[in-house]
Amino acid sequence: MTQRTPVSIITGFLGSGKTTLLNRVLQHPAMAGAAVIINEFGEIGLDHLLIATPNENTVLLASGCICCTVRGDLVDTLRNLDRQREQGQLPPYDRVLIETTGLADPVPIMQTVVTDERLAPRYAFDGVLTLVDAVNGMQQLDAQPEAVKQAAIADRLVITKTDIAPAPAALLARLAQLNPGAPRLTADRGAIDARHLFGAHLDAQAGPDAVSRWLPEAAVSQAETQYRALPAHDAAIRACCIYLDEPVSTEGMTAWLTALASLRGANLLRVKGLLNVDGAPVAVHAVQTLIHEPVTLARWPDAERRSRLVFIARDLSRAQIESTLDVLRLRASRAAAQPQLLDPNAYAKFVDAMKKMH
Numbered sequence: 001m002t003q004r005t006p007v008s009i010i011t012g013f014l015g016s017g018k019t020t021l022l023n024r025v026l027q028h029p030a031m032a033g034a035a036v037i038i039n040e041f042g043e044i045g046l047d048h049l050l051i052a053t054p055n056e057n058t059v060l061l062a063s064g065c066i067c068c069t070v071r072g073d074l075v076d077t078l079r080n081l082d083r084q085r086e087q088g089q090l091p092p093y094d095r096v097l098i099e100t101t102g103l104a105d106p107v108p109i110m111q112t113v114v115t116d117e118r119l120a121p122r123y124a125f126d127g128v129l130t131l132v133d134a135v136n137g138m139q140q141l142d143a144q145p146e147a148v149k150q151a152a153i154a155d156r157l158v159i160t161k162t163d164i165a166p167a168p169a170a171l172l173a174r175l176a177q178l179n180p181g182a183p184r185l186t187a188d189r190g191a192i193d194a195r196h197l198f199g200a201h202l203d204a205q206a207g208p209d210a211v212s213r214w215l216p217e218a219a220v221s222q223a224e225t226q227y228r229a230l231p232a233h234d235a236a237i238r239a240c241c242i243y244l245d246e247p248v249s250t251e252g253m254t255a256w257l258t259a260l261a262s263l264r265g266a267n268l269l270r271v272k273g274l275l276n277v278d279g280a281p282v283a284v285h286a287v288q289t290l291i292h293e294p295v296t297l298a299r300w301p302d303a304e305r306r307s308r309l310v311f312i313a314r315d316l317s318r319a320q321i322e323s324t325l326d327v328l329r330l331r332a333s334r335a336a337a338q339p340q341l342l343d344p345n346a347y348a349k350f351v352d353a354m355k356k357m358h
Contacts, residue, residue, distance in 0.1 A: 012131030014102030127155035127200030
């Protein structure tokens with residue numbers, strides 16, 4: 001099977017320093033094989049790095065990276081890059097970085113990469129990198145819902161413009177409440193070690209350290225404990241960590257994820273979990289309506305065998321979330337006519353309960 005090319009999204013509100021960061025990151029040796037896609041409405045500040053134009057939409061950068069601009073459908077842009085790579089019209093690239101506009105919602109981009117049947121065999125989604133302006137970040141989070149969502153779904157948070165002013169403690173506390181599991185990094189005039197920015201998702205061989213970074217239970221539990229002690233910013237958004245003592249079923253996991261995404265997707269900014277599925281460790285991940293393919297780990301990362309679920313949700317209480325978990329334990333019906341379906345009565349009650357949530 002062809003190795004899929006990882007795709008990362010670089011987002012952040014207007015003026016947060018995305019292009020400045022890109023300029024610096026692309027000079028890092030680890031990024032020598034990157035392709036960069038920039039939304040055509042964004043500020044394209046890479047002009048001083050351009051050295052050649054292989055075709056109308058694609059340029060080579062002095063760093064050796066490839067850069068192109070979205071002029072329509074992202075699917076077409078990624079397919080064209082892949083085709084040109086295969087035909088030798090472009091140098092090989094081993095990573096794609098997508099810089100969004102400051103007002104963009106990253107979720108549709110994630111959905112495109114993960115679910116489009118033409119892209120999924122060639123590309124693998126790696127993560128969301130969100131930049132937050134140390135000077136204006138608090139004001140933007142107060143006034144702009146786009147900025148709040150960008151921070152809440154990030155795999156990495158990068159604080160920028162700290163050369164002008166240090167990040168206020170209130171801003172750091174707010175980010176820790178919005179997204180307690182995301183590592184918070186600092187870029188000094190865009191300078192940062194690119195190796196810390198990417199590789200956010202798990203694979204089957206992930207070890208204990210990788211799993212603990214991906215599913216930071218302690219940070220989420222601390223954020224939940226401090227929830228009422230912090231200012232009432234973003235009161236509708238909260239993080240929580242839930243444990244299940246008993247193993248869950250494959251059928252229940254599939255039904256639960258599907259129903260959550262379809263019925264409550266708008267409220268679920270992010271769900272991550274390590275589930276004990278009939279004894280095997282399975283990593284699950286969903287962002288709103290997007291469900292990533294579950295990953296069965298080769299081994300448990302520690303002696304713990306309970307299922308652990310981390311939620312970042314809007315307008316959903318812990319009690320409401322917990323009320324959905326019984327479906328995880330449902331088993332396939334043994335009726336000969338419908339051997340693959342969950343118990344219809346139990347599942348109907350579950351769906352009805354979810355629809356009544358406010």
